[in-house]
Amino acid sequence: NAGVTQTPKFQVLKTGQSMTLQCAQDMNHEYMSWYRQDPGMGLRLIHYSVGAGITDQGEVPNGYNVSRSTTEDFPLRLLSAAPSQTSVYFCASSLRTVGSAEAFFGQGTRLTVV
Amino acid sequence: KQEVTQIPAALSVPEGENLVLNCSFTDSAIYNLQWFRQDPGKGLTSLLLIQSSQREQTSGRLNASLDKSSGRSTLYIAASQPGDSATYLCAVSLVSNTGKLIFGQGTTLQVKP
Helix, strand or coil, rough: CCCCCEEEEEEEEEECEEEEEEEEEECCCCEEEEEEEEECCCEEEEEEECCCCCCEECCCCCCEEEECCCCCEEEEECCCCCCHHHHHEEEEECCCCCCCCEECCCEEEEHHHH | CCCCCEEEEEEEECCCCCCCEEECCCCEEEEEEEEEEHHHHHHHHHHHEEEECEEEEEECCCCEEECCCEEEEEEEECCCCCHHEEEEEEEEECCCCCEEEEECCCCCEEEEE
Protein backbone atom coordinates (compact mmCIF):
# COMPACT_ATOMS: atom_id res chain seq x y z
CA ASN A 1 0.00 0.00 0.00
CA ALA A 2 1.69 3.19 -1.17
CA GLY A 3 -0.62 5.65 0.64
CA VAL A 4 0.53 9.23 0.07
CA THR A 5 3.72 9.61 -1.96
CA GLN A 6 5.70 12.84 -2.15
CA THR A 7 8.60 13.60 -4.45
CA PRO A 8 11.30 14.74 -4.18
CA LYS A 9 12.34 14.10 -0.56
CA PHE A 10 14.98 16.83 -0.63
CA GLN A 11 15.48 19.87 -2.86
CA VAL A 12 17.76 22.89 -2.94
CA LEU A 13 16.67 25.85 -5.06
CA LYS A 14 18.18 29.19 -5.84
CA THR A 15 16.13 32.32 -5.19
CA GLY A 16 13.85 32.98 -8.14
CA GLN A 17 13.75 29.43 -9.44
CA SER A 18 10.47 27.60 -9.84
CA MET A 19 9.65 24.01 -9.12
CA THR A 20 6.80 21.58 -8.54
CA LEU A 21 6.43 19.36 -5.51
CA GLN A 22 4.59 16.20 -6.44
CA CYS A 23 1.95 14.44 -4.33
CA ALA A 24 0.04 11.32 -5.26
CA GLN A 25 -2.35 9.09 -3.32
CA ASP A 26 -3.75 5.71 -4.28
CA MET A 27 -6.62 5.54 -1.75
CA ASN A 28 -9.25 7.31 -3.88
CA HIS A 29 -9.44 10.12 -1.32
CA GLU A 30 -11.45 13.20 -2.24
CA TYR A 31 -9.65 15.58 0.11
CA MET A 32 -6.03 16.55 -0.41
CA SER A 33 -4.03 19.35 1.14
CA TRP A 34 -0.56 20.86 1.46
CA TYR A 35 1.04 22.01 4.71
CA ARG A 36 4.36 23.54 5.57
CA GLN A 37 6.10 22.89 8.86
CA ASP A 38 8.43 25.46 10.36
CA PRO A 39 10.13 25.53 13.78
CA GLY A 40 8.02 27.43 16.27
CA MET A 41 5.15 27.79 13.77
CA GLY A 42 3.85 24.24 13.60
CA LEU A 43 2.03 22.97 10.54
CA ARG A 44 0.19 25.55 8.48
CA LEU A 45 -2.21 24.91 5.62
CA ILE A 46 -1.13 26.25 2.20
CA HIS A 47 -3.82 25.01 -0.19
CA TYR A 48 -6.43 22.31 -0.18
CA SER A 49 -8.79 20.50 -2.53
CA VAL A 50 -12.14 18.82 -1.89
CA GLY A 51 -12.13 17.00 -5.23
CA ALA A 52 -10.83 17.01 -8.77
CA GLY A 53 -11.09 20.46 -10.31
CA ILE A 54 -11.71 22.20 -6.96
CA THR A 55 -9.02 23.99 -4.97
CA ASP A 56 -8.97 26.68 -2.33
CA GLN A 57 -6.50 28.70 -0.31
CA GLY A 58 -5.40 27.89 3.17
CA GLU A 59 -3.65 30.00 5.77
CA VAL A 60 -0.41 30.76 3.87
CA PRO A 61 -1.09 30.54 0.10
CA ASN A 62 1.10 33.36 -1.20
CA GLY A 63 3.85 32.22 -3.56
CA TYR A 64 2.25 28.84 -4.22
CA ASN A 65 -0.11 27.49 -6.86
CA VAL A 66 -2.02 24.23 -7.00
CA SER A 67 -4.24 22.34 -9.41
CA ARG A 68 -6.21 19.13 -9.12
CA SER A 69 -6.81 17.60 -12.53
CA THR A 70 -7.19 14.05 -11.19
CA THR A 71 -8.32 12.52 -7.91
CA GLU A 72 -4.88 10.98 -7.38
CA ASP A 73 -2.54 13.94 -7.88
CA PHE A 74 -2.19 17.31 -6.18
CA PRO A 75 1.03 19.11 -7.19
CA LEU A 76 2.27 22.24 -5.43
CA ARG A 77 4.07 24.81 -7.55
CA LEU A 78 6.51 27.40 -6.27
CA LEU A 79 6.41 30.21 -8.80
CA SER A 80 9.56 32.12 -7.80
CA ALA A 81 11.29 30.59 -4.81
CA ALA A 82 12.25 32.81 -1.88
CA PRO A 83 14.36 32.02 1.21
CA SER A 84 11.16 32.38 3.30
CA GLN A 85 9.86 29.26 1.56
CA THR A 86 12.59 27.14 3.10
CA SER A 87 10.55 24.60 5.00
CA VAL A 88 9.36 21.02 5.18
CA TYR A 89 6.29 20.43 3.04
CA PHE A 90 3.70 17.76 3.72
CA CYS A 91 0.89 16.52 1.56
CA ALA A 92 -2.15 14.90 3.17
CA SER A 93 -5.30 13.16 2.01
CA SER A 94 -8.54 11.91 3.56
CA LEU A 95 -11.88 10.45 2.63
CA ARG A 96 -14.99 12.56 2.51
CA THR A 97 -17.21 9.90 4.02
CA VAL A 98 -18.65 10.62 7.45
CA GLY A 99 -16.79 8.64 10.07
CA SER A 100 -13.85 7.88 7.82
CA ALA A 101 -12.09 11.22 7.72
CA GLU A 102 -8.72 10.06 9.05
CA ALA A 103 -5.93 12.08 7.45
CA PHE A 104 -2.88 10.36 5.96
CA PHE A 105 0.37 12.20 5.38
CA GLY A 106 3.28 11.76 3.03
CA GLN A 107 6.88 11.60 4.25
CA GLY A 108 7.54 15.23 3.41
CA THR A 109 9.77 17.27 1.10
CA ARG A 110 12.57 19.22 2.73
CA LEU A 111 13.13 22.37 0.66
CA THR A 112 15.99 24.80 1.05
CA VAL A 113 16.02 28.06 -0.89
CA VAL A 114 19.40 29.79 -1.04
CA LYS B 1 -10.58 31.63 14.54
CA GLN B 2 -9.84 28.13 15.77
CA GLU B 3 -6.62 27.82 17.75
CA VAL B 4 -5.10 24.62 19.07
CA THR B 5 -2.70 24.56 22.01
CA GLN B 6 -0.65 21.69 23.36
CA ILE B 7 0.85 21.64 26.81
CA PRO B 8 3.56 20.86 27.73
CA ALA B 9 5.84 21.64 24.81
CA ALA B 10 8.32 19.02 26.01
CA LEU B 11 8.19 16.16 28.46
CA SER B 12 10.83 13.76 29.76
CA VAL B 13 9.82 10.68 31.75
CA PRO B 14 11.44 7.45 32.90
CA GLU B 15 10.51 4.26 31.14
CA GLY B 16 7.37 2.56 32.46
CA GLU B 17 5.63 5.73 33.56
CA ASN B 18 2.04 6.47 32.55
CA LEU B 19 1.66 9.93 31.04
CA VAL B 20 -0.92 12.36 29.70
CA LEU B 21 -0.52 14.83 26.85
CA ASN B 22 -2.94 17.72 26.64
CA CYS B 23 -4.59 19.44 23.70
CA SER B 24 -7.04 22.34 23.89
CA PHE B 25 -9.00 24.12 21.17
CA THR B 26 -10.89 27.39 21.24
CA ASP B 27 -13.96 26.57 19.12
CA SER B 28 -16.01 23.50 20.03
CA ALA B 29 -17.52 23.30 16.52
CA ILE B 30 -15.16 20.59 15.30
CA TYR B 31 -15.78 17.65 12.98
CA ASN B 32 -13.16 15.41 14.57
CA LEU B 33 -9.85 15.46 16.41
CA GLN B 34 -6.82 13.44 15.44
CA TRP B 35 -3.62 12.60 17.28
CA PHE B 36 -0.43 12.10 15.26
CA ARG B 37 3.08 10.98 16.00
CA GLN B 38 6.10 12.47 14.24
CA ASP B 39 9.58 11.05 14.49
CA PRO B 40 12.55 13.37 13.74
CA GLY B 41 12.87 14.03 10.03
CA LYS B 42 9.82 11.93 9.23
CA GLY B 43 6.21 12.39 8.25
CA LEU B 44 3.13 12.25 10.45
CA THR B 45 1.63 8.93 11.50
CA SER B 46 -2.00 8.88 12.56
CA LEU B 47 -2.51 7.39 16.03
CA LEU B 48 -6.13 7.95 16.91
CA LEU B 49 -9.13 9.69 15.37
CA ILE B 50 -12.05 10.80 17.54
CA GLN B 51 -15.26 11.88 15.87
CA SER B 52 -17.06 14.84 17.43
CA SER B 53 -19.82 12.53 18.70
CA GLN B 54 -17.35 10.22 20.48
CA ARG B 55 -15.80 10.58 23.92
CA GLU B 56 -12.73 8.38 23.54
CA GLN B 57 -10.75 6.01 21.34
CA THR B 58 -8.25 3.34 22.30
CA SER B 59 -5.43 1.65 20.44
CA GLY B 60 -3.11 -0.61 22.38
CA ARG B 61 -1.40 1.44 25.11
CA LEU B 62 -2.91 4.67 23.79
CA ASN B 63 -6.19 6.21 24.87
CA ALA B 64 -7.49 9.52 23.60
CA SER B 65 -10.41 11.37 25.11
CA LEU B 66 -12.44 14.26 23.82
CA ASP B 67 -14.52 16.80 25.71
CA LYS B 68 -15.96 19.12 23.09
CA SER B 69 -17.81 21.36 25.50
CA SER B 70 -14.63 22.27 27.35
CA GLY B 71 -12.47 22.24 24.22
CA ARG B 72 -10.06 19.60 25.49
CA SER B 73 -8.52 16.32 24.45
CA THR B 74 -5.98 14.16 26.23
CA LEU B 75 -3.71 11.41 24.96
CA TYR B 76 -2.92 8.86 27.63
CA ILE B 77 0.12 6.62 27.10
CA ALA B 78 0.35 3.65 29.43
CA ALA B 79 3.62 2.03 30.47
CA SER B 80 5.78 4.31 28.34
CA GLN B 81 8.73 2.86 26.41
CA PRO B 82 11.84 4.48 24.85
CA GLY B 83 10.29 3.74 21.45
CA ASP B 84 7.48 6.16 22.33
CA SER B 85 9.95 9.04 22.13
CA ALA B 86 8.65 11.37 19.41
CA THR B 87 6.65 14.54 18.89
CA TYR B 88 2.92 14.16 19.37
CA LEU B 89 0.59 16.48 17.49
CA CYS B 90 -3.12 17.00 17.83
CA ALA B 91 -5.21 18.48 15.05
CA VAL B 92 -8.86 19.42 14.71
CA SER B 93 -10.94 19.25 11.58
CA LEU B 94 -13.49 21.99 11.16
CA VAL B 95 -17.19 21.20 11.21
CA SER B 96 -17.46 21.90 7.49
CA ASN B 97 -15.26 18.83 6.91
CA THR B 98 -13.21 20.06 4.01
CA GLY B 99 -10.20 18.01 5.04
CA LYS B 100 -8.55 21.08 6.54
CA LEU B 101 -6.71 20.44 9.78
CA ILE B 102 -5.61 22.96 12.39
CA PHE B 103 -2.61 21.73 14.33
CA GLY B 104 -1.21 22.36 17.76
CA GLN B 105 2.52 22.98 18.12
CA GLY B 106 3.13 19.52 19.48
CA THR B 107 4.57 17.92 22.60
CA THR B 108 8.05 16.41 22.28
CA LEU B 109 8.26 13.33 24.47
CA GLN B 110 11.46 11.67 25.64
CA VAL B 111 11.21 8.36 27.45
CA LYS B 112 14.46 7.49 29.20
CA PRO B 113 15.51 3.86 29.65
